[in-house]
Amino acid sequence: MNVLVVEDEPGAREAIVELVRELGYEASGVGTVADASDAIVRLRPDVCIADLGLPDGDGLDVVRTAKATGHDCAVVVLTGRGSVRSAVEAMKAGAHDFLLKPLRTSQLAAALAHLSERHEGGRGALAEGLPEAPAEGGLAGMVGRSAPMLEVYRLLTRVARSNAPVMITGESGTGKEVAASTVHLLSRRAGRPFIAVNCGAISPTLVESELFGHEKGAFTGADRRRAGTFEMANGGTLFLDEVTEMPPELQVKFLRVLETRTFRRVGGNEELDMDIRLIASSNRDLAEAVRRETFRADLFYRLNVFPLRLPSLRERKDDIPLLASHFLSEIEMKERRGFSSFEPGALHALATHSWPGNVRELKNAVHRAYVLSDPPGIEAEAAEAVLSDSGTAEPRPLARDEEAWPAVEVRVGETLQAVEKKLLTATLLAVKGDKRVAAELLGVSLKTVYNKLKEYQLET
Amino acid sequence: MNEALPPDPPGGIAGALGTLRHALADPLSAAGVKLELLERRLAAAPSDAGALAERVRGVRADLAAAGRLIDLLPRLAAVAGEAAVETSLGDLCRVAGIPVEGAPAFEPRLVLRRLATIDALRILVWFLRSRDPAGAPPLLYDDSAPGRLALRIEAPGGGGEENPERLFHLPRGQERAGDLFVARAGIESDGGRLQLVEREERLVALVSWPAPAPAGEEGAAS
Known part of the structure; x- marks a missing residue:
């Protein structure tokens, strides 16, 4: 891999060039944007490491020049500014990555190693022949071929090649985690871990230890060293689900880690490098959360480098037959009752429903209709029964009106735990899986809902 | 909202702190990389260079500590720049x-x-x-x-x-x-x-x- 270093200070430039060579790559250096433009055309480097402050421009000009030549050169921007703005601007301009000065060898080595994988074909799914362009029915784990989804695939494929943070928004049930995992699968990090963290489910008292890990003896009960989420996800992708639920004090910590790309285990002195691609999601209006000051503006900007909105199922009704068949195949694979299709009336019923709970609701509906039908086809009556049972097309009012919700039968002799599980299951079913609404109705925190789902081993 | 970016700190003390961070980062960065190279050379040299390599490692750790401290400057700049x-x-x-x-x-x-x-x-x-x-x-x-x-x-x-x-x-x-x-x-x-x-x-x-x-x-x- 051929690396061009663009740094105006000769001593620093020579040292970086030498270090890059020590790391096993070919390297050369120039000191201005003009010389960089010339070198990109002449040398056709695979990677440019460009300082943000140059005598005749800045690192972003190098990004633009590289793009203008049409040569596939990844630009890593070096910045000493340390502001959110400079980092976000670099990524939005198309930089592949940015590194904060003072430069740490380990971070430079990690960035170059990833780019080397990309250059040489790497371990990403793209390189292994998996779909770079959307396949017939979808992309990686995503299903659908409607126009809104084709646009989503185009954006996903594009962003997967970079290291830019992605912010996925969309209604509950639209498949935000599936989209995040698709970005991971299509990226050069595909062979590394994909770790999903639900920000609403993190215990405030243990959050630091959960994320950063801890050393033995760091606090009462810490009887051995434990790796945190950042260490477990290192080299891979960290998915922050429901990011607006992140506790305020954690937002501050998180921002610092994003800025410095280093962290320490609780009770530890060793500074560990963070090499993680971040994807966040929310089904809330993030801009509104920033306005209400429940979510930090600087963290929002840092995570929102590449926003991606997933369409609701109402916006892609053309995909309903394809999705329904996909879920039917999935269920049939597990249960093997001999189903292979839908009766036309069943598909019609599914296609005309408005799906406030989106793809997750469709999946549940197909499963329930499967239970109610006899093979080989999902019956129209079963589909209609399931949909009428699931209520009106519009989301139910969030009122504590006892008449508005289905009843749960409880008998004397049942354990409190069994009753709790029953009520939780029924509530989630009634609100189409929306855990936030369920938490509100049950009068508990979102975290408690997640904890109970885990405790009772219910599907999340 | 998606396109908007937070403003860089305004001038005055906030701007000065931002500039100071930037200016300090360059020599700290260059010194760190040069010491890294020196350490690598010494590590590859005959065994009597071992003590020297250890000393260089110590200097690099000092430099890294200074490098972390300059990250406080943008935070102070944000405080200074807030009305x-x-x-x-x-x-x-x-x-x-x-x-x-x-x-x-x-x-x-x-x-x-x-x-x-x-x-x-x-x-x-x-x-x-x-x-x-x-x-x-x-x-x-x-x-x-x-x-x-x-x-x-x-x-x-x-x-x-x-x-x-x-x-x-x-x-x-x-x-x-x-x-x-x-x-x-x-x-x-x-x-x-x-x-x-x-x-x-x-x-x-x-x-x-x-x-x-x-x-x-x-x-x-x-």
């Missing part, structure tokens, strides 16, 4: 997610940097909680006295800090000292005061600001 607005401690605590019991100190209007004060309060609560993660969360108390609005933040456990004031002076190896340093800068920028003291084997944060002049006195004083 103070009229607000109340009750409002700030609510945004910071810190429960208050409606004590008198939380109601009067003060002119404060909102984000800097919210961050400072969060840092203090976080710091005290981290001393005893399994214990009860820290609580806020109204500690006001004539002429001063004051808060006391304390957690039931988590004492044992011999000289807590030392933490504000950025001792090496103290991970949270940087946060506390920025918290104090935020409070003091608005004329406030922040202390960490040990009381009855508990670590207690004391935060105070001059009380606003009662209505009518302000004009008389000017």
